[in-house]
Amino acid sequence: MTLHLPTIAVIGLLLYFGIAVGFSLVMLMLRGQPVPRLWAASLWAAAINTAMFGLPLPIPEAASILIRNGFGMLSSVLMVAGVAMHVGRRPPWRAASALGGAYLLGIAWFSLVTPDLGTRLLMYGVVLTAFKFWEAWLLLRHAPAELRVSCRLAATVFLLDAALFLLRGLLPTAPDAGNEVMRAGLPIYIGYIGGLFVILAQTFALMILLVERQLVELRRLARTDELTGALNRAALLDDGQHQLALCQRQQRPFSALLLDLDFFKRINDTWGHQAGDDALRHSFRTLRDDLRSYDVLFGRYGGEEFVLFLPGVAMAQACALAERLRATLAAHPLARVEQPAIPLTVSIGVSEADVGASLDQLLARADAALYRAKASGRNRVVCDELAAGAGGTA
Numbered sequence: 001m002t003l004h005l006p007t008i009a010v011i012g013l014l015l016y017f018g019i020a021v022g023f024s025l026v027m028l029m030l031r032g033q034p035v036p037r038l039w040a041a042s043l044w045a046a047a048i049n050t051a052m053f054g055l056p057l058p059i060p061e062a063a064s065i066l067i068r069n070g071f072g073m074l075s076s077v078l079m080v081a082g083v084a085m086h087v088g089r090r091p092p093w094r095a096a097s098a099l100g101g102a103y104l105l106g107i108a109w110f111s112l113v114t115p116d117l118g119t120r121l122l123m124y125g126v127v128l129t130a131f132k133f134w135e136a137w138l139l140l141r142h143a144p145a146e147l148r149v150s151c152r153l154a155a156t157v158f159l160l161d162a163a164l165f166l167l168r169g170l171l172p173t174a175p176d177a178g179n180e181v182m183r184a185g186l187p188i189y190i191g192y193i194g195g196l197f198v199i200l201a202q203t204f205a206l207m208i209l210l211v212e213r214q215l216v217e218l219r220r221l222a223r224t225d226e227l228t229g230a231l232n233r234a235a236l237l238d239d240g241q242h243q244l245a246l247c248q249r250q251q252r253p254f255s256a257l258l259l260d261l262d263f264f265k266r267i268n269d270t271w272g273h274q275a276g277d278d279a280l281r282h283s284f285r286t287l288r289d290d291l292r293s294y295d296v297l298f299g300r301y302g303g304e305e306f307v308l309f310l311p312g313v314a315m316a317q318a319c320a321l322a323e324r325l326r327a328t329l330a331a332h333p334l335a336r337v338e339q340p341a342i343p344l345t346v347s348i349g350v351s352e353a354d355v356g357a358s359l360d361q362l363l364a365r366a367d368a369a370l371y372r373a374k375a376s377g378r379n380r381v382v383c384d385e386l387a388a389g390a391g392g393t394a
């Protein structure tokens with residue numbers, strides 16, 4: 001098989017342009033997101049770099065080498081910046097540009113002052129290896145827990161790419177090769193053709209990173225109440241079911257609080273729906289802040305009702321916590337700009353799960369207790385009388 005560099009470069013060029021176009025479409029789909037934008041720009045810079053490799057320009061060779069390598073470095077800087085942003089780090093613009101700039105100075109020296117293809121290839125291999133290691137390190141070291149799978153897969157591909165860049169850099173070219181790098185034989189073929197496969201693998205790795213992020217975001221949205229940012233009813237019941245089953249297996253107590261804001265309709269009717277929404281947000285945040293030190297499930301059950309599940313907590317402690325929450329909200333009215341604050345109170349029903357009880361039964365008993373709290377004047381806690389040792393508190 002006879003291979004020569006321009007052939008490989010043309011194949012790489014077609015591949016890179018195809019990938020750059022495809023990724024730009026992905027970027028348009030995910031409009032507004034900076035990471036796909038950086039990666040699409042990186043792939044375009046790599047495509048131009050490859051195009052200049054395969055299709056010689058009518059300009060002096062040294063200028064062509066510098067411009068070509070400039071696009072190569074631009075591609076690497078954009079890629080590592082995108083990877084850093086993807087894992088929630090600040091893009092390392094300065095460090096990456098410094099590495100790219102130092103590399104370009106070296107390339108200028110070894111193309112203008114003492115032209116040496118072997119040294120340029122060595123430098124290219126080493127610097128690209130450094131960039132790929134950097135990207136893999138960012139993905140492995142800083143991946144958020146929920147994105148770990150895709151980050152590990154992508155890091156593996158980046159490390160493979162690093163190994164191929166190192167191989168290509170370290171393999172000596174034939175002494176009289178000139179631009180005919182491929183004359184060095186089979187290992188060089190493997191390095192360059194392997195590189196083409198890794199371009200594809202890297203594109204899929206980038207797609208996997210984006211797909212997992214979108215899935216995590218969709219899942220978060222599906223579990224979140226839009227108005228308050230609390231867990232929504234479906235997520236609350238789902239997680240509650242799971243925690244209740246776990247507590248029952250471990251023979252630990254499990255309690256539930258049903259919290260209902262008092263006279264909420266009056267807030268809407270008196271100060272408007274917007275003030276009602278503000279009151280809901282404020283109530284949730286105030287109660288959540290008071291619960292920060294507890295390992296609990298707290299979310300919006302619907303309308304002006306919230307539910308708190310307390311795994312491992314028995315009735316007496318749950319009632320004490322409910323009383324604390326009631327007092328906290330009563331002490332924190334909704335402050336408004338240049339208008340009187342709106343006082344807020346909450347009625348709370350508390351229940352504890354019996355052996356083998358379902359979540360529905362637990363909530364029904366908390367609801368019955370809440371009904372009694374409302375009937376006996378509101379702004380109070382009632383603990384389910386069926387639970388052992390429990391009593392109402394006002």
Ligand SMILES: Nc1nc2c(ncn2[C@@H]2O[C@H](COP(=O)(O)OP(=O)(O)OP(=O)(O)O)[C@@H](O)[C@H]2O)c(=O)[nH]1
Nearest residue numbers: 260261262263264265266268273276277303304374
């Ligand atoms: N602003 C706003 N109001 C809501 C929202 N969800 C439910 N509501 C209102 O909450 C009010 C609840 O009214 P009621 O069920 O009569 O309860 P209440 O006025 O709090 O009376 P008690 O619970 O008996 O103290 C209704 O007017 C609903 O329209 C919401 O997301 N935003």
